[in-house]
Amino acid sequence: MRRRRGRKKFSTRRVDALLDQVQNGSGKSKGQNQDRGRRNEGPRGPESRVSGNRWQGSRILCVNRDRELFEGLVNLDFDFLMAQPFDAGARSLADLLPQSVVGRAMNGHGYFTDDFGTPLCFPEATFERVLSVLEKTDPNLKAHHVRQRRGQMLADFCQWVLKNIDKKELILSPDGKPVFGIEFLSGQKVDTREFLTGMVLAGFMDDWSYRANTMRHHRLTFEGLPFHIGGGDILIVDTANFEMVGLGDTGASVFTDEQMRTLQDIGVICRNRHGEYSFPEYDQAYFRRQMGDGVCDDMAIIYIGAKYGFSAMLGAFVMDAIDTYDKYLLDLTWGGFDTYLAGRIQKHFLNTEDEPLVWDDAIFDLIHFAAKRNSPGINLSSSHRRLIQVEKGASEATVLNHWRFLQGEPVFDIKLGFARVPARDFYDVAFRRLQHASLPVNKPVFIKVK
Numbered sequence: 240m241r242r243r244r245g246r247k248k249f250s251t252r253r254v255d256a257l258l259d260q261v262q263n264g265s266g267k268s269k270g271q272n273q274d275r276g277r278r279n280e281g282p283r284g285p286e287s288r289v290s291g292n293r294w295q296g297s298r299i300l301c302v303n304r305d306r307e308l309f310e311g312l313v314n315l316d317f318d319f320l321m322a323q324p325f326d327a328g329a330r331s332l333a334d335l336l337p338q339s340v341v342g343r344a345m346n347g348h349g350y351f352t353d354d355f356g357t358p359l360c361f362p363e364a365t366f367e368r369v370l371s372v373l374e375k376t377d378p379n380l381k382a383h384h385v386r387q388r389r390g391q392m393l394a395d396f397c398q399w400v401l402k403n404i405d406k407k408e409l410i411l412s413p414d415g416k417p418v419f420g421i422e423f424l425s426g427q428k429v430d431t432r433e434f435l436t437g438m439v440l441a442g443f444m445d446d447w448s449y450r451a452n453t454m455r456h457h458r459l460t461f462e463g464l465p466f467h468i469g470g471g472d473i474l475i476v477d478t479a480n481f482e483m484v485g486l487g488d489t490g491a492s493v494f495t496d497e498q499m500r501t502l503q504d505i506g507v508i509c510r511n512r513h514g515e516y517s518f519p520e521y522d523q524a525y526f527r528r529q530m531g532d533g534v535c536d537d538m539a540i541i542y543i544g545a546k547y548g549f550s551a552m553l554g555a556f557v558m559d560a561i562d563t564y565d566k567y568l569l570d571l572t573w574g575g576f577d578t579y580l581a582g583r584i585q586k587h588f589l590n591t592e593d594e595p596l597v598w599d600d601a602i603f604d605l606i607h608f609a610a611k612r613n614s615p616g617i618n619l620s621s622s623h624r625r626l627i628q629v630e631k632g633a634s635e636a637t638v639l640n641h642w643r644f645l646q647g648e649p650v651f652d653i654k655l656g657f658a659r660v661p662a663r664d665f666y667d668v669a670f671r672r673l674q675h676a677s678l679p680v681n682k683p684v685f686i687k688v689k
Contacts, residue, residue: 442581
């Protein structure tokens with residue numbers, strides 16, 4: 240970790256004005272957090288009582304004040320998730336699933352409900368606070384160690400990919416172990432160029448500059464309506480300064496260019512893209528630049544599979560996993576590790592072939608296709624955890640069910656993502672969008688597993 244710079248004095252007037260603008264724009268109180276603007280919803284509203292013994296809305300609780308309840312629910316929720324069928328090893332899941340518990344604790348999902356189904360929201364829940372509970376029964380789950388293992392896993396994968404980037408084929412089992420502990424990748428052979436294509440596409444689809452340019456490149460949805468997509472920037476912040484300013488949920492309202500410059504001037508947002516930043520002195524924060532829904536990760540994976548093949552689809556899937564693990568590391572990467580790795584791959588091909596592996600137009604087409612508010616619309620984006628889970632009614636992971644759909648094979652009649660979207664609805668939307676994109680597939684046929 241590099242030495243800490245001297246702190247700049249805060250301009251109280253500028254900070255107060257900025258805070259007032261953000262809070263007035265969002266209509267939300269401090270403490271509500273959002274996971275990079277992509278997957279987690281905020282609490283479901285203020286606490287309110289209705290007739291009978293049933294709560295409507297949510298109850299906002301405090302980690303410290305309600306410590307015993309928090310610890311009990313964390314353990315129950317983590318044990319429940321670990322008991323679900325995943326196509327991944329237990330060691331990988333133990334480092335992955337605390338991240339899911341954080342979101343469920345903040346938003347009152349899973350075991351974080353009372354006997355009447357009322358969400359019990361702990362807005363102060365953090366990765367460290369969840370792991371401080373879990374480490375009491377498993378010393379391997381100390382937060383520092385979990386962050387370190389996650390970071391080492393990404394660094395090892397990056398090194399392996401760049402070392403073998405010019406090989407014709409790759410086997411997704413470096414050192415005999417499947418990438419990220421995902422069991423269906425064990426021994427899986429892929430075309431390297433196609434695999435890297437999928438990685439680059441997925442690595443840039445959340446980048447705000449690409450999303451903004453997509454709206455200039457594609458002005459209409461498939462059905463002729465104005466095309467719109469939300470998004471923002473993932474930036475590194477000085478933790479102490481960020482907490483001192485008290486911005487709360489930086490994904491809840493839009494930050495203008497002027498506001499972003501102010502946050503840089505007062506030392507909240509770090510300026511040096513090439514600096515070395517480590518947690519907890521520094522952290523990552525998502526700053527929304529435009530309101531609106533983002534990308535459906537499932538739809539993006541399906542598009543990449545339909546257009547570029549199975550190897551590319553697996554590349555996109557692996558890059559989505561990188562984006563997930565990147566949220567909680569010790570060593571932080573400007574713009575996110577997924578964007579960094581996509582850039583390294585592009586640079587290699589620019590140096591060796593005088594052109595990028597993936598042109599900008601291809602990234603624009605992906606973002607346009609996978610946007611939730613394209614036509615027909617979709618309210619879904621499966622997390623990495625959901626993509627590797629074997630859902631009730633299926634015999635394989637959800638991401639493989641997407642490939643079955645593209646191959647014209649019978650697909651499992653399951654429910655997808657946090658929103659629990661029925662497969663029949665989701666694949667109907669995917670089918671129709673692929674028709675619009677001139678990537679026709681057969682209409683899905685569904686099977687049920689008893």
